[in-house]
Amino acid sequence: MDSQLDSHTINNVLLIAFHYPPVKVSSGVQRTLAFSRYLPENQWQPWVLTAHPRAYPSISDDQIGDIPEGVVVKRAFALDSARHLSCRGRYLDILALPDRWISWWMAGVIGGLRTIRQNKVSLIWSTYPITTAHLIALVLQRVTGLPWVADFRDAMVDDVYPAPGIRRRCHAWIEKKTVEACAAAVFTSPGAIALYRQRYPTMAENKWHLIPNGYNEEIFAEVEADMKPEAGKAGRALRLIHSGVLYPSERDPKPFFEAIAELKVQGLLSVERIRIILRATEHDELYQPLIDALCINDIVALEPGISYREALSEMLNADGLLIFQAANCNHQIPAKLYEYFRAKRPIFALTDSHGDTASALRAAGIDTCVALDNKEAIKVGLLSFISALEQGTGAVVSQTDANYYSRRAFTKNLGALFNQVIAAAK
Incomplete structure (x- = not known):
């Protein structure tokens, strides 16, 4: 037996992540890529929901081959407001709330709902950055009632980011709704967990989980x-x-x-x-x-x-x-x-x-x-x-x-957490 699930059971999970090949970033892409690679070893079949490559500031084909065979990737419509919706380098603030990729939100929700219904998805997982990823997951969780695991590679709000103003308030609101609605919140460092415990003291202790970054x-x-x-x-x-x-x-x-x-x-x-x-x-x-x-x-x-x-x-x-x-x-x-x-x-x-x-x-x-x-x-x-x-x-x-610090080992921990969340939701 694996947790409270039969070892031969395969459950479907929707992974919502802005950073996925062919995006070219220094490290953010590796976490989701590794999870999508190793989750099937832990009785979870991932379905990846990400943004269309046009939304990425830069792209590279060097890790396209690392997308695991058998993992279906849904690339929803998305634009970068700074590049696609600006005039002479300027664009309306509302086109970048909570971030420059808010255009991904609607298509992401539609694509996510279709994936959930067609593939009997049991659980939703999303990762920040980008804030819109959690916003998509928040809507999907409310519409479907599925349990949701929210991954925080960074704090959504800290001492200096975002700067005071409407964007900071928007981030804070989405963060609060995310923490309230998710079944589990995952962080990459002990200090981040301590920060969120202090910020949300009424949340149950079993809300917070540590899964560090690692290497492939x-x-x-x-x-x-x-x-x-x-x-x-x-x-x-x-x-x-x-x-x-x-x-x-x-x-x-x-x-x-x-x-x-x-x-x-x-x-x-x-x-x-x-x-x-x-x-x-x-x-x-x-x-x-x-x-x-x-x-x-x-x-x-x-x-x-x-x-x-x-x-x-x-x-x-x-x-x-x-x-x-x-x-x-x-x-x-x-x-x-x-x-x-x-x-x-x-x-x-x-x-x-x-x-x-x-x-x-x-x-x-x-x-x-x-x-x-x-x-x-x-x-x-x-x-x-x-x-x-x-x-x-x-x-x-x-x-x-x-x-x-092997990402393969940490994916086993994530699979076990998914099992716990599903068992608690029954």
Whole structure:
């Protein structure tokens, strides 16, 4: 027996997610993609409801082949208000409430209802971001009465997002209705659960569930099998990699740049010793002038985005990996951290010691953390980290600890939660 369902029973679940191939994003797509891949192993057949590719800011075919065979994907009509409904770069606020993809809502509801009725769907699951995904699920739950599991990869409302005004009020309203209507709310970090417990103190304790982000072992194994030994690695400068978005307010690299500049002036860092690659920051226009002004463009390079598999290969070949996370995101853990764990490369984390990111690193045996905004601490910590790399003593995550964060294992937890929700609804 699997939970309270017969082990041979297959139940249908509607997965509502804006981010699904061919969208090109740094990490958000991987969670739903993995769930859709592994849920059938746990007696749940997924039916995916997502947006038409025209709505995505950018697309890539590099993960289309990762959509599991047998998973039906419904791509409902959707537009991006900023690109499709604007005039001279401006558009009405009502066309972006709760977000720029509100046009997905109506078609998503219609497509979702059709999928539910034609395939005897037993349960609805939706994931935020994007807010409209939860709005679609909220309507479907009210119309069908089906149990709903709401997934929060991030908090819908926090201290600085959305900015005060109608959009923030709209987010807060949808968040409240979501928490009230869903049978279970899933979060990716302990701090996020604590935040929502405090925000909604009257909710039952069994409302809240933790399923962290993770890594896709099959894709890592495929990348490793295709990797070729890097020529001349022993004679080159150490290479540190950060792969993904560097938000100015949540992952500001300015103190890091300043620390590197001072270490370079002091003769402690040089291009012969270290090379730092910041891949796909999405804010190069902000950071390149600063790098140039500090005269560290020989050490720090901003590089464009590459395919997911290429990014994993770059992680596996790096000498060290970088994480940036500000104290105002203490209840969040960057999804790439778990891919860093699986890459088993030393990690230098610029993050608050009291946050969930630092806690996850310590639990995995990594203690190379300094505050993102403390230039002096960065200088000391970075030199120590580089010295450990040069001596071959940089700490890496053990295979046992890395295995814990397999998305396949976490999908088993999700399937068990679905079973609990269905049993409670009977």
